[in-house]
Amino acid sequence: MFVRTLSIFLGCALAAPTVARADAFQDQSPTIDDARTQTAREVFLAAVDAVHRGDWLEARELYARSYSLRPASTTLYSLAVAQRETGDLVKAIENFRAFLALEPNAQSLRFREPAERALDDLERRIARVTIVLQPKKVSGVAIQLDGSPIKAETERYANPGLHTVEASAPGYHARVLSVRVAPGDQERLVITLNPIARPDRVVESPPPPNGPPVVPLVALGLGSFVLSAGVTTGVVGVVMASNADTQAEATESRRIAIAGDVIAATGALAAGLGLALLIGELVADANDNTQAARVTATSDGLRVAF
Numbered sequence: 001m002f003v004r005t006l007s008i009f010l011g012c013a014l015a016a017p018t019v020a021r022a023d024a025f026q027d028q029s030p031t032i033d034d035a036r037t038q039t040a041r042e043v044f045l046a047a048v049d050a051v052h053r054g055d056w057l058e059a060r061e062l063y064a065r066s067y068s069l070r071p072a073s074t075t076l077y078s079l080a081v082a083q084r085e086t087g088d089l090v091k092a093i094e095n096f097r098a099f100l101a102l103e104p105n106a107q108s109l110r111f112r113e114p115a116e117r118a119l120d121d122l123e124r125r126i127a128r129v130t131i132v133l134q135p136k137k138v139s140g141v142a143i144q145l146d147g148s149p150i151k152a153e154t155e156r157y158a159n160p161g162l163h164t165v166e167a168s169a170p171g172y173h174a175r176v177l178s179v180r181v182a183p184g185d186q187e188r189l190v191i192t193l194n195p196i197a198r199p200d201r202v203v204e205s206p207p208p209p210n211g212p213p214v215v216p217l218v219a220l221g222l223g224s225f226v227l228s229a230g231v232t233t234g235v236v237g238v239v240m241a242s243n244a245d246t247q248a249e250a251t252e253s254r255r256i257a258i259a260g261d262v263i264a265a266t267g268a269l270a271a272g273l274g275l276a277l278l279i280g281e282l283v284a285d286a287n288d289n290t291q292a293a294r295v296t297a298t299s300d301g302l303r304v305a306f
Contacts, residue, residue, distance in 0.1 A: 040070035047078065056085040073099060073108035077115055084118065089126050090157045093119065127181035129158045131165060134192040141169040141193075160185075167191045213281040224271045231264045 047062035060082035067075045080095035096119045104112060131143050133152040143150050144166045150156050160183045168174035172193040181187050233256060240256060 037070050040066045060086050073102045077111045089159050093122050125183045127158045127185040128155050129187045130155045132190045138169045143167045227268045
């Protein structure tokens with residue numbers, strides 16, 4: 001019974017302004033906007049017909065079109081009623097307030113009281129959403145409710161149902177959340193923005209220190225030893241040759257001396273090679289360069305390239 005009574009009331013509320021609006025159009029004196037006014041009246045009457053058929057969505061679109069062609073207070077009132085009936089409570093509140101803010105005229109005066117009652121009812125039914133951002137002090141933050149920008153810590157009307165909230169700020173991961181509100185809800189939604197992790201700075205550790213230059217030292221030590229042995233052998237051979245009593249002893253002594261020279265030369269070459277390698281590694285370490293030295297034997301001696 002209540003639903004039927006409410007439907008009758010809404011039907012009457014819209015039927016009355018329809019008649020008034022048609023009369024208002026007819027009473028207008030001819031102006032240069034006659035064609036626009038005529039179109040607005042035809043669209044308005046089509047909206048009334050949609051209401052009689054129970055098609056509130058079509059009626060809402062037609063009322064909006066008629067009002068855009070020729071703004072009129074009763075058209076605005078009818079649009080607010082249609083928005084209420086299609087669940088767009090936020091727009092309905094906005095347009096009922098706009099209607100009540102207009103200066104009353106003969107056509108709109110009788111609809112002020114129904115508009116005030118409708119507005120009181122919508123204020124109780126509308127949901128309210130407040131976005132709380134964490135952390136609070138974030139530069140360049142942008143918050144949107146269903147694609148419309150809003151401010152943090154500011155209460156915003158929302159139609160009952162599902163809504164999408166987006167929050168973003170430079171240096172933080174964007175957040176997208178869904179929230180469902182019921183009629184009369186006062187939702188306080190806390191959104192935490194997480195900073196984007198900066199890539200860790202890669203610190204290159206210094207290369208491990210090189211161990212002692214084994215090969216150059218071995219070559220240098222072995223070469224020095226062989227060189228000493230060769231020199232010693234050569235000296236022994238020379239001494240023996242000078243003290244030889246026979247030709248055979250002298251010949252044998254010279255052979256020993258020559259062998260000492262060969263051994264000494266081999267030791268000198270090995271020692272020289274070891275020394276060159278050692279110098280190469282020391283230079284490479286000083287220049288933080290691990291490239292090995294290249295030693296080339298030439299007719300002029302040893303050539304070291306780094």
